[in-house]
Amino acid sequence: MDCETTLDPDDHIYMEPDDFIKKLKVSTAEEVSAKLKVHGQELENVCLNVAITGMTGAGKSTFINALRGLNDDDEESSPTGVTETTMVPTMFPHPKMPNVRIWDLPGIGTPRFKAKQYLKDVKFDTFDFFIILSSDRFKENDLMLAQEIKKKKKNFYFVRSKVDNDIRSERKKKTFNEQQVLYKIREDCRCNLMKLGNPKVFLVSSHELEKYEFQALMTHLEEDLPEKKRFALVQSLPVCSMQILKKKKQYIKKMIWLTAIGSSAIAMTTIPGLAAGCDIGIVMAFFNRIFQAFGLDDKSLHSLSERVNTPVAELKSVMKSCFASGITVEVVRSFFSRFSKVDIAMKVEYVLSSLPLVGALPAGGISLGTIYYLLNKGLIEMENDAIQVLKAAGLEK
Ligand SMILES: Nc1nc2c(ncn2[C@@H]2O[C@H](COP(=O)(O)OP(=O)(O)O)[C@@H](O)[C@H]2O)c(=O)[nH]1
Ligand SMILES: [Mg+2]
Known part of the structure; x- marks a missing residue:
């Protein structure tokens, strides 16, 4: 060379x-x-603990793999498309930066969900922030959880996942307009989350991180983190x-x-x-x-x-x-x-x-x-x- x-x-x-x-x-x-x-x-030693939560099927495992720069069929990846059987948080270290840990927090979909107890069970204090994922409208449990996280003075971010699916299915329609589809999704989320004031929602596809609002989400996370943790977050991003x-x-x-x-x-x-x-x-x-x-x-x-x-x-x-x-x-x-x-x-x-x-x-x-x-x-x-x-x-x- x-x-x-x-x-x-x-x-x-x-x-x-x-x-x-x-x-x-x-x-x-x-x-x-x-x-x-x-x-x-x-x-070198700064730790970042990111909690990913949401209902089964919301796309948590896929999102976690994307954050770790892995494809779903990579050996170290979290299995996707499987029904959750555990209530225990699972930790996935970042393959290049083991100090960045991404946690899969399942079990939010149970009918008798108690947000306060849930946060206690998952040891909420471990986490720097929470990302709540939903692939359609945010449910009551998501809201209760966000409210409780807020009370505990932690940051949470709503992510509307699988946006590529919405776009793909709407594309078939004659009147298709991508911006309008995204606007409608956002409005729908906004109405659902009204109770919480006006929290920001990020429209994301884990299959196409470069599109939609993954970057905006990362920028917000970065800005909200203390300076020392920002470096870990940014270097860990795919x-x-x-x-x-x-x-x-x-x-x-x-x-x-x-x-x-x-x-x-x-x-x-x-x-x-x-x-x-x-x-x-x-x-x-x-x-x-x-x-x-x-x-x-x-x-x-x-x-x-x-x-x-x-x-x-x-x-x-x-x-x-x-x-x-x-x-x-x-x-x-x-x-x-x-x-x-x-x-x-x-x-x-x-x-x-x-x-x-x-x-x-x-x-x-x-x-x-x-x-x-x-x-x-x-x-x-x-x-x-x-x-x-x-x-x-x-x-x-
Ligand atoms: N098109 C599309 N499919 C997704 C996306 N995220 C997850 N999925 C699919 O949705 C299903 C459930 O995802 P999974 O990550 O296992 O959800 P979990 O139960 O919340 O961990 C799987 O078949 C994924 O391939 C996405 O961003 N786009
Ligand atoms: Mg999963």
Whole structure:
């Protein structure tokens, strides 16, 4: 693969020293290292527990699989189209981010449903928020549950599922108008939920996440979550649109300073050349995180291929970066060797001089700015691959 690259003269990636760094307010190298360590661990360890509830057949298992980036027939997926036999919540860890746990909360359809007892039984305090799914009109039990969740000061979101089914069956009619069908569904839900004020309803198809209001739902969830949990949510989302890809990139960018400083401060395993003095383990973990989060790994590509009916080989053939076949020491080494130390130094020095903090940082054999530059470049390369894959999958919107 051609790995030759020149520095882009219009590349302003140094102009955005991260807010996080500015907020650190530290003066000594020891302080920086200590704070970064804590911050990094917090981000790594943050747990997100999402509860999915609704009647049997509402589409909970299918929605959970979609959130986990799995197809219904994947080995780790939750079985769909089966009658629920248990009242116990089932936990499904996200395959790439086990700290993100999605819980299937069945049993809401029983005639003598008691919302208060139900929430007690499922240990409601475990969950960051609840998603209540219904494939037709929301039932009394859904409302009672939402009311009780509200009393407990937790967030809930109504999702009207299987919208693709409604569209498909209405499409046969001569007077078909998609917007009108969606409007009618929304109005119907609104009337049903009037008792609760005017809660938002999101129209979703788990088979076509890129359409309808899955993204709007995710944006709301993100905004309502505390800052530390947002990162976990966004990185766990399946890459089903340019919008989600962009969002992921935004969050990863916030990690670049953290990673650059971490990797230059603790030079454990070094590789020769430009990379000498930076911790290759940290760099690889970071690149790997991006690779997975952008859905460039084989498993994600297989899932996507099945979903959009495009052969995996076709999706893979558009990935042109040197990371296309995975993140290995050799790949990172070859990527680093494309850049000349002198070029980067000239480019970064003036920006680094505007960051008073940087002087306080312990830099190994490689300047902090250089690592920052290379990490950014890697991110951009993988983003380009992900954009091409989305285009090849017909998801460029
Ligand atoms: N067309 C369509 N079918 C769906 C969707 N979500 C679920 N289904 C189907 O609805 C049925 C019940 O779904 P399932 O996820 O098992 O519901 P659960 O009982 O709430 O877990 C299954 O046959 C699914 O394939 C969707 O978004 N679109
Ligand atoms: Mg189920």
